[in-house]
Amino acid sequence: MDIALNEEQRMITETVRRFVRNEIRPLERDLDPDAVELPPGEADRLREIVRGMGLYNLDVPEEYGGPGMALTTRGLVAEEMAQHRAGLYLPCYGVFGSAGLVQLYSGNEAQKERYLLPMLRGEKKGFFGLTEPSGGADPARAIQTRAIRDGDDWVINGSKLFISGADRADFGLIFARTDPEKGRQGITCFIVDTDMPGFEVRRVVHTLRSGNYGTELSLDDLRVPHGNILGEEGKGFSLANTALTRQRIPYTAGCIGVAVAAQEMAIAYAQQRETFGAVLATRQAIQWMIVDNEIDIRTGRLLYLQAASKAEHGEPFRFEAAMAKLVGTEGAGRVVDRAIQIHGGIGVSKDLPLERWYRELRIRRIGEGPSEVQRIIMARDLLSVGSG
Template sequence: MTVFPGFTLPDELRVLREQIRRFIREEIVPLEQRLDPDAPGLPEEDYERLAARTKAAGLWALGAPEEHGGGGLDTFSMSVVLEEMAQHRMGLYNVGCGVFGRYPPPAIWAGTKEQIKKYAEPTVREGWRTFFAITEPSGGSDPAGAIQTRAERRGDRWVLNGRKVFISNAHHARWGLVWARTGKDKGRAGISCFIVEPGTPGFTAKNIRTIRTAAIPNDVTLEDVELPADALVGAEGQGLDLAFDLLVKNRFPYSATNLGVAVAAHRMAIAHAKQRSTFGVPLSQRQAIQWMLADAEVEIRACRWLIWEGAWKADRGEDARVEASIAKLYSSEVLGRVVDAAVQIHGGYGVSKEFPLERWYREARVRRIGEGPSEVHRMVIARQLFR
């Protein structure tokens, strides 16, 4: 589905959004209410059952290419849809690994037909968990400078040695992508991308406990991990280009999940302010509260337009790298501010595990670090200004 954004969304997209809203209300929220509020994800059995219902409802993997078993929605439509899909307790976990589909790391789409058939397609179809491993102990913001993991060619094999940190889901993924140095070039051109299955001898993953509940990150060690020659994705030395070029488009739907949770928190704050009275007056009549909510409303609307405009440009094939950084930066910061205000307006209930706010508050903090810290996105935007 290709859409042209205007002030009114096309009917088919509005119908889809309404269907997702109903699905969340009827299928996901009641299930989440029965679970431990700190559960890292749905128990496997519930996940399987819910995923089957998502598939039956035609809501599974909407963003994956149609020819590879997905719904074929463009970046703009996915941004609209994911704003809605994120509006539940585990919503921030939804992009790429929730009950609406699990997507492979985008760089795999640059792989060979065989790689796509063996790894990407079953991931889309079956909902396999995957991981991508770029960050190392020496740093994640500047992978071109920091990656030290080496991949050496020995006969018809590649042998990987090194360490990766903060790798989400590596402990229970079916496969993943690992970026390693192959050439002599000390910068970007020396880095390549490999498909690695965690069961391969020499691969170990240990959980790193963080404030985030879902998609647990891991400390991964690669010790003489032997891979077949065809584990290389794309050309030698092309690894980081693949990672970043393909990530750009993904940043809009990713940002939309930030927006979706901000919208949900804001809606809760408005409802609470209407029904809660202090000193004999509803909170909604206090200017201090009204201003918090008014500021949140402005930021949410601005955020939506930044995401939509950038996604629309990306779909038209325009260079949307700066727009992707703007969307990621602004949405993660708006999310933090809006959830913080919602927690404050809820008082003690804001930090109680009875409501999803405290979980969103913790997970929102990570969103300003992962997928490029805010400062790195500001750097990308500023570079463009001074070009």
């Protein structure tokens, strides 16, 4: 793997870095520390700048009008985009556009016409419904939502938990068990419209994330046409899993971006804050924290780039993506924790972005496959055994 950035990557990352520093951070100075959106008019203005940079709809495949960005470059861009207060969960407040639910690219033409294309035009929103009250770390075993065929329809009963954005969505993907005898081969993905009778958002679940929340869904005799199966019957789990593995790369890169921004703040503060007659930067206890931060940042970055590089070369990258996700999310959490310690009291105040990063990074060790699951994935490969 060549770890030197090529000319195009250097140019793109510098462009995005300038955009974050010149356009996003100044706006955040006047926003509530827990803000989840930009002031009216600003999002449109910034979206036009991003279009001008040729970076709009980053994750959209070229045949649908996206820039067709390589995964390593996408990781580097994600690292830059996260470097502001809301950047972990709302990189640049969404002004770079969205590819929507990536599983929809596997849909048939009618499904793309009805769901994917309106989503890309910003006319429809979707949700991803895998996790259930019975568990999300091992969804292949935990899914209890049942879909039973009835003529040309399927009737779905069950519930889902922690589903982001379902209360604002027009449709979503529901993973349900269609053949209980077949384990993970018995799970099917259904596209469900949120106005179908039997679909209900039972409650919202608030978490450590600023503003955003998950939902609990109730599916009660929800009748879905057979044509709404996404992909093949019984192949829902692999549809979910393939995208999740790939998603771990920008997910990790965003954490590293936040860590980079926290480290910059820690260094600047250590160089100017005096205690006991000298600046903090002269104290070995502080120097070691700064060095440990740098080790966590560079280790996480190398690992996500390695995973991305393998994916780009068509090589298996599940192990590397799991390792990057585990090391990157945990390391970024430590970096922000140390940066807060170096800042003392101001570090935990809402005057600085550190407290939001600290809270939101904690979720990253659980979402998109918790740390334990990443270890299970790696152990399976190393030992050629099941997870027990």
